Structures are given as structure tokens and as C-alpha cells.
Amino acid sequence: MNRTTVEELLMEYGIQPTAQRCVVTGYLLETDCHPTAEEVMRAVKDRLPCSLSRATVYNTLKLLVDKGLLQELSTEPGQTRYDANTGHHHHFVDRESGRIYDLEVDGEGIWISGFELPAEYKADHFKITFYGKVES
Amino acid sequence: MNRTTVEELLMEYGIQPTAQRCVVTGYLLETDCHPTAEEVMRAVKDRLPCSLSRATVYNTLKLLVDKGLLQELSTEPGQTRYDANTGHHHHFVDRESGRIYDLEVDGEGIWISGFELPAEYKADHFKITFYGKVES
DNA sequence: GTCTGTAATTAGAATAAGTCTAAATACAGA
């Protein structure tokens, strides 16, 4: 996704599209590896003519999460990862590599049976995380 | 659960039952609030005639996880919580209070339909986390 | 175009969660 499109996207979400925000958002949209803030930092700092502060990366990520452009993932302790796939989807964690794969849900949605959520538990969202190994 | 029973439990799991370990394990077994390491620390330090080091709490929690007596939970960033309920179960996170509730699965187990895990993804485990609000 | 006030960014300090280290202590088995 090129600069202009990212800019438009940010504006649609009511976010002032600064150079830093464009570059962070652009990176997250083009990658599928669910980076941490530090990984975003490293990947993105060379794309900017100026310096990039850690605080800006954290601020931007938080803003994008608040505005619904990004999802925060906590699949393993001490690591917050970010996912630009904001549709309802689930995750598969490869135990060996630590890699997280997106699992898309198609049209009809997902059904969980053999299990009843008690009446007073009003859920607006759920996510399923699978753990295992991807054979190649 | 009294001291002796916890002691026996630890021994069954091949863990040398020191006073510190008994007290940490005992607390986790009696509570259902999925405490963090720091919360365990606070709750438990007065039950011991001697001092209790942070390192011991962390070591003990890690040991209990390794030996399968405890489950590690990462439902929100920056917070590792511990759960002595090691059966296969799921969680409900109350967005307002942050409280985590266990959701037990009965006999037949759980079925997910409308969704197919690709053949090369070999999962040995999965967990479902619901988010919402508990009405009382 | 210039001014002005707000919003964004910056470097670096501060905090919080967790790990490491080296020394002291406790404990099981000879």
C-alpha cells in the first residue's frame, strides 16, 4: 500500500496522517508477522528522513488500536504484538517458532457447541487461539 | 486445602515441598481470581514465618507451570496471570473489572464448526477467550 | 503568506514486570 492510500485510510479513521503514523501503519498493513512495538520500530525507522522516537511508535500503536485500525495480541507473556487484520479472525501459534498465523473465518461465522455460556455472561467478542505446530 | 494436602500434592508432581512452595501453591488452589506474580507475593508473604523473595515466587510459579500444576494466562498485555485450574477450560474476561472467570467444559468436550483448520496446522491445544460483561 | 494555538514528536528519565547472580541456608541421604 503506497503512501497516499495509507494517508487516506488514516483520515477515514479520523487520524491526522503524519509521516510517522503513515510509515508505521503502512508497515503493519504490509506484514503478516504480528510484530512487537520494538520490531515495528526497527523495521520502520529507516523509511523516515528524520529520527523516530520509541514513544511515537508506542503512541501510534495505541492510537491505531483505539481507533480500531489495529488489534492488540497477547498470546505470550511479556510480548504485545499488533495485527492489522481487524476482521473477526483467530490465531494459530506455532510453539516452536513462536510465529502467529491468522485464521480467517468465512461467511457464515463460527459455532461453538458442547458448551454453554451462562446467561449472565454477556459476551460481545471471543477469540480462539490454537497452539501446535505447522508442518511444511 | 491444608498444609499436608498441598505437601502431598507437590510430592506427587515431583516437587520438593518447601514452606515457600506450599504456601504459594496453597494460595493458588484456594483462590479463583487468577492472580499475577505480584499479587501472589502480597497475598502469601504473611503466611510465612520468614521473608519471601520475589525471585522465589517467580521461580515457584515457573516450576509449577513446568510441572503442569498451573496454567499461565496472558489475556492482557503486561500481565501474566496464573490459574490452578489445569483442566481444559476457557475464559471470560469482564472488560470493566478486568476479572477473569473460568468456563468449565463438561464431559463431551467442545466443538467448533463453521471453521476448518488447514491440514498442515497440527494443533494440540486451543483456548477460547470471551470478552464482555457479567451482569449481576 | 504569517500568526497562533493545538497536536505531535522528541530524547531521555521513570516505572514495572521479570530475570540473573552470587552468597547464604536448608535438606536428603550417607
Add this chain to the structure above:
DNA sequence: TCTGTATTTAGACTTATTCTAATTACAGAC
């Protein structure tokens, strides 16, 4: 009781994240 290993300890260290106060950029008024 002795001895070697396992456990615990306090505190230093690391890593992830947040805060702070000063600087810079930018949108809208003129």
C-alpha cells in the same frame, strides 16, 4: 553428624512500556 545438592535470598540487571517537559509541525484565522 557430615556432605553435597537444591532452594532461597537480596539486590542488581534487563526489557517492555509509560511519562515528562521541551521542541517541532501543522491547521485554520487573519
